[in-house]
Amino acid sequence: KFERVRADAALDDLLQRAVARTKDGPLVLFIDEVTVLARNLEREKPGGGDAFLHLLRRFRQEHSGRLATVLSGSIGFHHVSEDALSSVNDIRKVTVGPIRHDHATYLAECLLLGVNVPTTDRHQVAESIAAAAENVPYYIQHLVAGAAREGSVKPDRIAELLAAAITDPHDPWDLRHYRDRLRNYYGDDAPAIAGLLDIYAHAPTPLSVNVTLQFLKTEGSPITDRDQLVSFIERLEQDHYLRRVGDDDCFASGLVQSAWRAMRR
CATH class of the missing domain: 1.10.8 (Helicase, Ruva Protein; domain 3)
Known part of the structure; x- marks a missing residue:
């Protein structure tokens, strides 16, 4: 605990000094993979990730107009904690997708x-x-x-x-990470999520929630509740596995969909 307090104080002091030394224009603070860092802090100690994100939020508010913040990451803030999104609701969210x-x-x-x-x-x-x-x-x-x-x-x-x-059995493009990271993302629900993605991977057209639920019941999935299914679908949309089409969903990427079918056999 003492080391964590010292680390927080050191970061606070570093940021304060950086802003104070900036003479022309705002200081631009870039933090890459901030969500991975916050998630690791949260897993190390419950509340640690949230505390880190709130420290950054407080700093943004104290130095409004003098600080521009860019927080980037390969996973969403919803993977840090249930409260993490509230700590960044003052920042405009931009999805970095394919180029033109x-x-x-x-x-x-x-x-x-x-x-x-x-x-x-x-x-x-x-x-x-x-x-x-x-x-x-x-x-x-x-x-x-x-x-x-x-x-x-x-x-x-x-x-x-x-x-x-x-x-390719050697997976030169590291496509298996789409499968292997599910455990990290969804914990004990990972096998059920993989089964859910199997259904979408083999669907020729977007699927509605009700149709997907029927498929899950046929497959004997532990996902039996409609509200639970909608919650999982929303998280898969946030993680860019699925893409919403009206009230239906399909794989967000045809390439990843093909890779998913191949790796799941």
């Missing part, structure tokens, strides 16, 4: 040029890479790397490179 398709195509074309991949038509190959990668730079980089190992590559070869990566 024309930008994704340009990125792919630049990467192809950079590694000197022979192609029948570089722009068409880049277009195919961007589409297959769903305009996500991480997947674009992997597809370009795969194309570079091919030698000369044609646009219609890109879909095959994607399929090969998804079924």
Whole structure:
């Protein structure tokens, strides 16, 4: 406890000094993976993550106009605690999704040029890479790397490179983390959540809550309550596994949906 108090005081002092030394314009404070840090603090000691987030909130309020804060993370604040979201309700939330398709195509074309991949038509190959990668730079980089190992590559070869990566037993794109992190995210509910995602992964069209509940009952899922199901669906939307379409839901990413089917067999 003493060490935690000292750490909080040291952080407070550091931030106070940083603001005091900023002469022109506001101080911009970037904290990456703040949610992972807060969650770890919360697991170490209940209330620790919330206390850290409230410290940052107090600091923002005390120095309003002199401090701009960017908090980024690969998991949502709802994974820290039930109260964590209230500590950041003064910050505008921005979802960082795929880039624009024309930008994704340009990125792919630049990467192809950079590694000197022979192609029948570089722009068409880049277009195919961007589409297959769903305009996500991480997947674009992997597809370009795969194309570079091919030698000369044609646009219609890109879909095959994607399929090969998804079924590769060595998991070169680390796609299994979508499955393996469920335990970290949902604890003892992880097996039930995986079964729920199985239903969406094999659905050709978006599913309503009632239809999904019927499938779950047929499968013998421990998720039997409609309100519980809606709560799980909302969390899966927040974690970008699912995407809401009207009152229905489907996988947020076709690429991840294909990978999920492959890894779950």
